[in-house]
Amino acid sequence: MIEMKNISKVYPKGIQALTNINFKIEKGDFVFLVGPSGAGKSTFLKILLKEEEPTEGTIYVGEQNITKLSTRKIPYLRRTIGVVFQDFRLLPNKTVYENVAFAMQIIEASSKEIRRQVPMILGMVGLSDRAAQYPHQLSGGEKQRVSIARAIVNNPSILIADEPTGNLDPETAWEIMKVLRQINRRGTTVLMATHAKDIVDMMQQRVIALEKGRVVRDQQRGAYGYED
Numbered sequence: 001m002i003e004m005k006n007i008s009k010v011y012p013k014g015i016q017a018l019t020n021i022n023f024k025i026e027k028g029d030f031v032f033l034v035g036p037s038g039a040g041k042s043t044f045l046k047i048l049l050k051e052e053e054p055t056e057g058t059i060y061v062g063e064q065n066i067t068k069l070s071t072r073k074i075p076y077l078r079r080t081i082g083v084v085f086q087d088f089r090l091l092p093n094k095t096v097y098e099n100v101a102f103a104m105q106i107i108e109a110s111s112k113e114i115r116r117q118v119p120m121i122l123g124m125v126g127l128s129d130r131a132a133q134y135p136h137q138l139s140g141g142e143k144q145r146v147s148i149a150r151a152i153v154n155n156p157s158i159l160i161a162d163e164p165t166g167n168l169d170p171e172t173a174w175e176i177m178k179v180l181r182q183i184n185r186r187g188t189t190v191l192m193a194t195h196a197k198d199i200v201d202m203m204q205q206r207v208i209a210l211e212k213g214r215v216v217r218d219q220q221r222g223a224y225g226y227e228d
């Protein structure tokens, strides 16, 4: 499903962010990406989304080698990968419904499909009764659920979550984890970068740990492994 072979990334001025990364994630896996600040987690996710180019190595997403993907084809890759961020990134002037519908309008889904799909996804993340609200009227947990709904509304095979619980209190964070786990159980591969020790320790999923740009640990049913 996702494979990196010998991936290295050197930023301008010789900053080595990733060194010789090798791993494979199977369809339907739930994987935590952990490591100290500056270890290379964001760079790793950006390379998957083709927001950054690796300096060396090969990446496969699905059956496709995306390393040399043409600019024209990048939007198609991004349709197969939904993304959720720590800071939600909702459109403030659109309602919950419109925020989610917008992701379908961008890929030119028909209005009939949108009318069918958006309420279904809002139901799945537990926001049916918030459809007409604007982001400023929502709690942090609700905002994150909108952003998850938007990320999955086009049925991506992979969901990337970059610190999705970073702005949430522990109880709300767990609600978000339940939603992510549910999405994973429906077959979506989930890759989550996080500093949330308690969550990683409790969930007992695969853990890939990066330090100074290298994979230092890749464990099935792993723990967070750091004290922060």
Ligand SMILES: Nc1ncnc2c1ncn2[C@@H]1O[C@H](COP(=O)(O)OP(=O)(O)OP(=O)(O)O)[C@@H](O)[C@H]1O
Pocket: 011, 012, 015, 016, 017, 035, 036, 037, 038, 039, 040, 041, 042, 043, 044
């Ligand atoms: N655009 C850039 N140009 C130059 N150096 C960069 C750039 N982006 C990241 N870096 C450097 O690459 C290294 C890895 O950074 P990265 O943001 O991938 O780490 P991270 O693990 O995501 O950190 P955090 O947990 O704080 O988000 C760091 O040394 C960082 O300063």
